[in-house]
Amino acid sequence: DIRHPEELSLLRKPRDPSKKKKKKLDDQCEDDTFELEGPLITPGSGNIYSSPGLYSKTMTPTYDAHDGSPLSPTSAWFGDSALSEGNPGILAVSQPVTSPESLAKMYKPQTLLDKAKINQGWLDSSRSLMEQEVKENEALLLRFKYYSFFDLNPKYDAIRINQLYEQSKWAILLEEIECTEEEMMMFAALQYHINKLSIMSSENHLNHSDKDVDEVDAALSDLEITLEGGKTATILGDITSIPELADYIKVFKPKKLTLKGYKPYWCTFKDTSISCYKSKEESNGTPAHQMNLRGCEVTPDVNISGQKFNIKLLIPVAEGMNEIWLRCDNETQYASWMAACRLASKGKTMADSSYGLEVQNILSFLKMQHLNPDPQLIPEQINTDINPECLVSPRYLKKYKNKQITARILEAHQNVAQMSLIEAKMRFIQAWQSLPEFGITHFNARWVRG
DSSP states (O other): OOSSGGGEEEEEOOOOGGGGGGHHHHHHHHHHHGGGGSSEEOTTTOOTTOOTTTTOOOOOOEEOTTTOOEETTGGGGGTTSGGGGSOGGGGGSOOOOOOHHHHHTSOOOOSHHHHHHHGGGBOOTTSOTTTTTOOTTOOEEEEEOSSOOOOOOTTTOHHHHHHHHHHHHHHHHTTSSOOOHHHHHHHHHHHHHHHHHHHHHHHHTTOOGGGHHHHHHHHHHHHHHHHHTTTHHHHHHHHHSOOOEEEEEEEEOOOSSOOOOOEEEEEEEETTEEEEESSGGGTTSOOSEEEEOTTOEEEEEEETTTTEEEEEEEEEETTEEEEEEEEESSHHHHHHHHHHHHHHHTTOOTTSTHHHHHHHHHHHHHHTTOOOSOGGGSOGGGSTTOOGGGTSOHHHHHHSOHHHHHHHHHHHHTTTTTOOHHHHHHHHHHHHHTSTTTTOOOOOOOOOOO
């Protein structure tokens, strides 16, 4: 059982139109590529993801405290599949890309039209598979259709977290979402780290009974702290006063015909509005510029090695959209203002409880992209068990040699080497959510002229 199953939908596997002539050959090799696109549902196939007994009437499910997987008697849901053998946690284990050849067989969208074609395959959850002409043994992808997820609890959502990790991993490898070179190396380093830990985790997954008591004690301690209201004073303090930001920020309004660059302003961020003054001394007067960020589009423009920390804003006004760029001096300033802009675009202020977490997530995302100051610290013995062709998208494989990519991945790995498996997957998902194109879905639209 998976918490919040309503988040998941079935999607037909996209077909590459350029490979229609090789359809028969692809069908023969299809079984080899099933694992590569994340969890699958195959009606009537009896594999580990489905079984004839999936809809059996059972008692109320109980949950494994280790990963939130269903325990007996709900194992009857899976019939004769491998999951009925008492190891449903296999769904929480990530499968690494096995070879570059298998990656090359995958459908890679080249244009916006190709990306839109992927979304033509969503099935209607209110209709049966037979009504939608799903054939026996046809592979379906199980995915999160919408990009707004319920809370992820590492204690109970190992399967959901792994599902999201797989979906985000393939979106990046198949270039369904754009990312910078530094971000790609960070994602590759996280993948490499997760693959190593997944192998160890799959071997020791069943040997966790001795931890059950510790987890129960930890849960009771958490409940005790909650009931005692340990941090009530801090929470009340955050509610009674709305935080503000005030600092010198460089502001630029791009136009087609302009030679002007960024101009420094003393900017104050109150509620959901930014006020710009020519100097700090004039901040008690009328602002030179003022903008309300409610409903605006916020896009990051960051280059760690180049020390560029920009925030691009598209603000709705009566005449259309007003584009404003903000340039911050350092990571700390950028994280504070970026988090405030994201909340303001949703109509929230910095008094919202998610502001502090958003700042920490941004700083963590930037920290993972830092270069290792001493490349000699990278152990040479692990060079052999890394395959950059399975960790990096084709665009960057064409740009650099494998040895160069391997060195950069290992360099980036030093920033994530101490993470646990579940933490690494969570960081990967959070980094995916921080990409500018995250949450954008493409559909084909036909307009009728009238």
